[in-house]
Amino acid sequence: MKRKILLICAILALLSLAACQGNIPAELTPSATSPSVLTEEAATVTPTAQTLTVQPGQLQGTQIFFMHPWAGDTATLMQALVDEFNQGNSWGIQVNLITPGSTGSLMDDLYNRLQTSVPPDVVALPIDELVALNRNSQTVIDLTSFVSSSEVGFSQSDIDNFSPLFWNQDEINGYRYAIPAQRTAKVLIYNRTWAQELGFENPPSTPEEFQIQVCAAHAAMKKDADVSNDGLGGYYVDTDAMTLASWGEAFGADYVQNGKVSFNSSPLQEALAYLHDLSTAGCAWWSSDHAAPYDYFAARKTLAYSADLQDLQRQQKLMALNGSSDDWVVIPFPTESGTPTVLAQGPSYAILAQAADKQLAAWLFIKWLSNADRSGLLVKSAATLPLGDALINYSIELGDSLPQWTQAVNLMQYIQVLPVSADWPNARMVLEDAGGQLFSGTVTDEQIAALTQQMDDTLDELMGR
Template structure:
C-alpha cells in the first residue's frame, strides 16, 4: 500500500485538538451558586500514587550521573549546555557530567571495556543494537517509564511516534529511550520531472523506473556526450538504503531471532535495482564530486540522503544557482513504500536504586518537547514527540523539505532488533555495493541474485555467533 502524506497543519490539528478545545457551555444555563458549606467528599483532592521505585527524593540530592556521548561540534556543545541547564534547574540536586567519545565505534568499544572492569558510566548514548550486546548490564527502563510518580503518563508515551518508541523494547525489556532518530529518503527533483512530463512523484516502483529512464534518455540526446551515462537514480549503497528497498518489496532482514536475506521480496528488490542499472537508469558516481552537487546539477533525477543532510543539499542548490524544487519521498515498491528509522538511544547501566532513578530523571528531562525542539533546530533530525511540532513552526517554514519529510515518520520501520545488527549492517552495505560493481559483476544475471543473498545469509549466521 502506498503511504499517503498529510500536511503538517493537519497533523498538528490532530495532535492538539483535544487539548485545546474548550468545554462547551450552554449560555442559558446559570452556574450554580457554591454552597456555603461544601461537601467534604467533594473537597477531597485525589492523592497521587506513590512511587514504586523505593527511593526517597532526598536520597537523590548530590547524586552524580556520568554520561558518555558520541557527539562533537555543534551537537556536543548543545548537549553540554543542556546538561548545564539541567544541573542548575532540576529540583532533586542531581549532577550530570558529560564526556564525549566522538563517535559510536568509540562509544561501543570503550563502554564494553569499562563494563568488564566495572568502570562504566551510568548512561551512554549509543545505538540500540549496542544495548542488546551489553544485555544484562543494561537497566530495564520499563519500571521507570511506568512509575506513577517519576514516570510518564499514557498520554505522554503516546506523544512519541510508534516507530520511535518501540525500537528500544525487546521481549518485554526496555533497553533504552530514544535520543535521536533519522532515516534515508529518495530525493526527487520535481521541477525537472515536470519538464520530463511527470506531474507527481512516482507512486510505485514501475513509475520510479519510468521516470528514472526518462531522465537518462533525455541526457543521451543532448549535445554533451559526457553525461550520456548519467540521469535516473544515483545509486546509494548505505545499509539503510538497501534495507528500505528490501522492505518496499515486502522483504526485510530480520526473521524471528535471526536473519533471512534469501527471501522472495529481497530477490525481487535486488533484481529490480540491478536491472535498473543495466538499463542505465541507475548509476554509480565517482567520488570526485559530492552527491549534493551532482543532484543540484541535474546529473540525477533521484538521489538518496539522510534527513540531517537536507541542509547540505539545499546549500548545493544555492551554490549552483539552481532554483529547481526538490522533495523527499520514501522508497517505492510494487505495492507499498518503505523507509527505515534509526538512531541513538539513552542507555542506563545497573548501579544502585538512587543512581538509576537519577539517570532516568535526566533522560526524562531530555525528552521534553522544549529540549527536543532545540535538538531539531541544531541537527535537522526527526522530532521525537508530536507535541514538539508546536514549537517548530518557524523551522518548518524555513525548511520545507524537512517539514514534508516528517509527515512520513509514522509509516517507518525499525532496524533489526538484534545485537549482531552492528556487524550484519556492515556486511549488508558491502554486499549491496558489490552488486553494483560493474567490474566484478558486468553481466550479473537474475539467477545470480539469489546466490548473493544466500551468501549474505551464511555471513550473517557467522556474524551472529
C-alpha cells in the same frame, strides 16, 4: 576494535566464503517485533508505589557520564542542554559528556570501556545496539520501574507525547531498554522541476515508474556535448544498510525469520536485481570516491538520491550555493503496491549504571531531556522526525525555512521500523558489503540468489551460530 574485526571478517567471508573464526558469544535473542506503522495501539502506564532504594534528595554531588553519537549542531545543542541541567537541577546532579562523534565510534569506545574501565552511565544508541549489549549480561538496565514510579516516573501525558511505534520499539517482552531520543527516516530526495522538464508531472510511486524517470534523466545527459557526464543523471546509489533495507521493504522483504535476521528471500533478491539492473543500464551510478551527493544533485547530475532527514539542511545550503532554483522534494521509496514505505531509525536513551544512586541520577536526567520543549529543540537541530504527533508543534516553525522537513513529517503515517534483533549491528555490515559488490560489477543477476545465501552464512558465522 571488536566491531572493526567483525567488519573485516564480513568482507572476507563475502568475497571468498572463507570461514571467519572468532570468539563470538552466543546470542540471547529477544522476540522480534513485526514491522508496524504509527497507528499502533497507544501505550499506557500504571503508576506504582515501588519504594526507591535511593531518594532524589540524596543525590547531591552525584556525577554521571553521558555518551552520545551526535556531532555538529546537535552536539552543540546537547552540550548546552547538559550545561543547563548541571546549573539548574535541584538534585545537585552533575552530567559529564563523552562525545565520540558517531554511532560507530561510540560503540568502539563503549566496548573498550566495558572491557578495560568504567562504562558511561547513560548512552544514546539504537535499540538493536542495546539489545546486542545485553546478549550475555544485563549491561542495559530495565527502565520499567522508573517509567511507572509514582515518585519519579512518566505521567500518561508524558508517554502520550511519543508515537506508539517509537515508544513500543524500545520495549521487548516487558523489558524497557530505553526512552526514544531521536528518530530519522530514510527517504528519496527528488528534483521535481527537472523531472517535469523531462515530461513527468508526478513523482514515481512504483519501481517501474522510478526506473523510467531515472533512465530518462540518464538519457538526457547523453544529449549534450559534454561526454564526461554521460554516466550521470539517473539515481545516485549508495550502499547504506537502511537504503538497501528500504528497497527490500519496497519489494516486500521480511528480514526476520525464526528470531534472526535473514537476507535469503525472494523479495530481497528481486530488490537487489532491480538495483543491479538500474546500475548495469547506467540509470543508477555512484562516485568511485563515495562523495556526498549534494553537489551532484544541485548541479542536476542526479535526479534522485537516498537520504536521511539530517541531509535536508545540507542539501538546502548546496542548492543556494549552486544558484539553483529547482523545486526539490522529499518522496518515499516507490513500492510495488504503490503504497509508500518509509523506514525510521535512531538512538534512544538507556542506562548502563549499576549503582542505585547513579541509576536514579541517570533516570532523572533522561526524564528531563525527554521534556517536550527539549525534544523539539533536538528535532530542530537536525531536521529529524518529531517523536510523536503531540510533539510536532514544538518544532513546527522548522517547516517555514525548510519545507522539505514538512514533507517528511507528512510521511509519518507511512513510517515503519525494522523488527528489533541483536543481529542488526552485524547484519548491517553484511548488507553494506553485499551492496558494494552489487554496484562494483562483480555480481551478475544470476548470482544474486547465491549472494543472499552467502550473506546469511556470513551473518551466522559472525553471530557464532
